[in-house]
Amino acid sequence: MAEKSGYITGTQEAPPRVSEWRRFRRVFLSRGVVVFGLVVLVLVFFTAIFAHWLAPYDPYKPGVAKSLAQPSWEHPLGSDILGRDTLSRLIYGSRTALMVGFISVTAAGIAGVGLGVIAGYSGGAINLIIMRIMDAILCFPMLILALVMASVLGGGIWNVIIALSIATIPGYARVTCGLTLSLRENDYVLAERAMGSTNFRTMLRHILPNAFPPLIVLMTMQLGGLILAEAGLSFLGIGIEPPGAAWGAMVNSGYQYLLKNPILSFAPCISIMLVVFAFNMVGDGLRDALDPRLRGLL
Amino acid sequence: MTTYIIRRLIQALIVLIIVTLIVFFVMRLLPGDPIIIYVAQTAQLEAMPPEMIDNLRAQFGLDKPIMVQYVNWVAGIFRGDFGESIFYHEDVGKLMAERFPVTAHIGVLALIVGAILGVIAGLLAAIRRGKWVDKIITPLTYVGITIPVFFLAILMIYLFGLRLGLLPISGYTSPLEDFVKSTRQIIMPVVCMAVFGLAANARQMRSSMLEVTHQDYVRTAWAKGLSERMVIMRHAMKNSLIPVITLMGLGVGMILGGSVLVETIFAIPGVGRLMVSSILGQDYVVVQAITFVIATIVLVVNLIVDISYGWLDPRIRYG
Numbered sequence: 001m002a003e004k005s006g007y008i009t010g011t012q013e014a015p016p017r018v019s020e021w022r023r024f025r026r027v028f029l030s031r032g033v034v035v036f037g038l039v040v041l042v043l044v045f046f047t048a049i050f051a052h053w054l055a056p057y058d059p060y061k062p063g064v065a066k067s068l069a070q071p072s073w074e075h076p077l078g079s080d081i082l083g084r085d086t087l088s089r090l091i092y093g094s095r096t097a098l099m100v101g102f103i104s105v106t107a108a109g110i111a112g113v114g115l116g117v118i119a120g121y122s123g124g125a126i127n128l129i130i131m132r133i134m135d136a137i138l139c140f141p142m143l144i145l146a147l148v149m150a151s152v153l154g155g156g157i158w159n160v161i162i163a164l165s166i167a168t169i170p171g172y173a174r175v176t177c178g179l180t181l182s183l184r185e186n187d188y189v190l191a192e193r194a195m196g197s198t199n200f201r202t203m204l205r206h207i208l209p210n211a212f213p214p215l216i217v218l219m220t221m222q223l224g225g226l227i228l229a230e231a232g233l234s235f236l237g238i239g240i241e242p243p244g245a246a247w248g249a250m251v252n253s254g255y256q257y258l259l260k261n262p263i264l265s266f267a268p269c270i271s272i273m274l275v276v277f278a279f280n281m282v283g284d285g286l287r288d289a290l291d292p293r294l295r296g297l298l
Numbered sequence: 299m300t301t302y303i304i305r306r307l308i309q310a311l312i313v314l315i316i317v318t319l320i321v322f323f324v325m326r327l328l329p330g331d332p333i334i335i336y337v338a339q340t341a342q343l344e345a346m347p348p349e350m351i352d353n354l355r356a357q358f359g360l361d362k363p364i365m366v367q368y369v370n371w372v373a374g375i376f377r378g379d380f381g382e383s384i385f386y387h388e389d390v391g392k393l394m395a396e397r398f399p400v401t402a403h404i405g406v407l408a409l410i411v412g413a414i415l416g417v418i419a420g421l422l423a424a425i426r427r428g429k430w431v432d433k434i435i436t437p438l439t440y441v442g443i444t445i446p447v448f449f450l451a452i453l454m455i456y457l458f459g460l461r462l463g464l465l466p467i468s469g470y471t472s473p474l475e476d477f478v479k480s481t482r483q484i485i486m487p488v489v490c491m492a493v494f495g496l497a498a499n500a501r502q503m504r505s506s507m508l509e510v511t512h513q514d515y516v517r518t519a520w521a522k523g524l525s526e527r528m529v530i531m532r533h534a535m536k537n538s539l540i541p542v543i544t545l546m547g548l549g550v551g552m553i554l555g556g557s558v559l560v561e562t563i564f565a566i567p568g569v570g571r572l573m574v575s576s577i578l579g580q581d582y583v584v585v586q587a588i589t590f591v592i593a594t595i596v597l598v599v600n601l602i603v604d605i606s607y608g609w610l611d612p613r614i615r616y617g
Contacts, residue, residue, distance in 0.1 A: 033440075132309070132312050132313055132316060133316055135309075135313045135316075136313045136316035136317045136320055136593075137320070138596075139313065139317050139593040139594075139596045139597045139600075140317075140320075140589065140592070140593050140596070141551040141552065141554050141555030141592065141596065142555060143555035143556070143558055143559070144554065144555050144558065144573070144589060144592055147558065147573070147574070147577055148324060148325075148577070148585060148589055149324070151577040151578075151580070151585070152324055152325070152327050224444065228444075228446055231446055231448075232446070232447070232448070232558075232559055235448050235559065236558070236559070236562060236574055237578070238577070248448075251448060251449070251452070255452055255563075258452065258455065258456055258460060259456075259460050262456055265452055266452075266453075269446060269448070269449035269452065269453075270449075272446050272449070273444055273445055273446060273449060276444045276446070277440065277441075277444040280440070280443070280444055281440075
């Protein structure tokens with residue numbers, strides 16, 4: 001009969017409803033390495049939050065062990081030249097790494113996305129000016145720019161955060177600008193404007209939410225890069241000031257005793273690598289689960 | 299194509315002007331008066347009469363309005379005059395001419411190694427997808443893009459330098475002077491700098507090869523009865539290489555940035571090490587010059603990449 005056939009009435013049987021969250025979870029957790037990355041990140045987060053309870057010794061107090069002690073039951077990763085416990089310093093170092101990573105990614109994300117939306121939505125001269133400035137910043141390798149900025153601003157963790165944020169703004173601006181350029185051609189944006197919506201409202205309510213998936217993937221992947229850059233800076237002695245614990249600085253000071261006590265520099269190196277790897281994998285998983293079309297682009 | 303090149307050239311010129319503005323004005327925000335630092339390094343500050351400091355300031359041109367200083371600096375660059383190093387008391391252009399060839403020697407080798415091995419690794423992983431070759435290469439590329447440069451350096455120094463004693467752990471010799479010694483010294487630095495690019499190229503090559511294999515023209519090539527070698531070499535690989543070329547621009551930036559770390563670890567007298575020592579010594583004339591030259595190199599490489607990209611892939615040109 002006619003009413004049974006969607007072909008005639010113009011209605012079709014709805015596809016089976018799959019919860020968006022359930023689909024996301026299934027794809028996200030389908031790869032072993034992604035789950036591994038997630039577990040590492042959760043562990044590192046807990047370590048950073050509960051560093052105070054987890055660290056067996058005071059990380060800043062010299063002389064809790066013999067100078068350059070080999071690993072033992074009391075000091076599982078040995079101690080540095082001043083007799084500070086390596087494991088405790090490693091645990092506190094996770095705070096520095098995550099703090100620099102998250103604050104920089106948030107600051108750069110907000111600034112970059114804002115600039116990108118404005119550039120893409122306005123077009124014309126504004127787009128040209130903003131994007132050429134972004135291109136100019138991109139000419140400086142991240143480590144070089146951060147090094148110069150940190151030296152201009154002076155040491156200290158906050159200046160490293162500012163330097164890394166500025167260095168990573170263009171990435172977000174570029175992606176957002178490109179997305180905005182294509183999104184603003186959509187009919188729903190036109191409809192919104194016909195209804196008299198302000199530019200600001202259109203950008204905030206209609207462009208941004210649609211640009212969100214690629215941006216969250218980009219941010220997750222950037223976190224790994226930021227932590228690597230922070231480690232590189234503190235390895236060179238720019239960044240966190242002693243006696244603060246940063247993985248990069250620990251590598252540098254342990255490096256001098258490489259033959260005698262290799263674990264001093266290997267342990268922080270492996271921590272950095274694990275965290276960076278975890279962020280990259282989770283970023284990969286998020287990309288596949290949120291928008292597989294981004295494969296090869298991000 | 300000509301309009302495309304002209305458009306890209308104008309764009310690059312604008313970016314270059316912005317780069318000079320950034321370099322110049324960021325360096326002027328330096329804490330502390332460069333002249334005071336200079337004086338403090340050469341003589342007792344107290345013993346120096348204020349007139350003499352003013353004289354020095356005039357000598358370095360620091361008493362003029364900032365816009366005049368900027369124009370003088372840019373004009374100097376065109377004459378190849380980058381100013382005089384406060385710390386080394388030497389012409390910065392000369393200083394860089396000594397250091398850049400060292401960085402270029404290692405960097406170019408790293409770029410070539412990374413490109414060739416990366417493309418081969420990615421190609422192998424793609425054509426033997428899911429087989430043991432792929433299962434070894436793909437996880438290794440993940441390691442390659444996440445390993446910190448200094449970890450790789452320290453690991454190699456520990457293993458090949460200190461434990462096995464196979465390679466020298468530091469220093470640099472010009473290949474013109476002693477080729478064997480020079481090569482032994484740069485093996486580890488070149489590997490360190492090449493690994494990231496190698497892994498990134500391999501990943502990109504693998505995924506673009508996999509994408510291309512589903513295209514109609516590749517199926518046509520198979521259907522024509524061409525051999526596997528012909529299909530891969532003549533049809534699939536050519537197009538997969540296009541996205542890899544973009545990574546070259548990125549690779550140059552990564553290598554120049556990484557030189558800062560690698561040259562510090564291996565005690566190589568290149569431009570990266572000069573950069574670090576100048577930053578720590580607040581030798582702003584040198585920092586300014588190096589930063590500018592590095593940014594210009596990255597800009598030019600990206601310009602070349604973009605133009606060749608437009609030449610290889612006509613879709614870009616008209617986009």
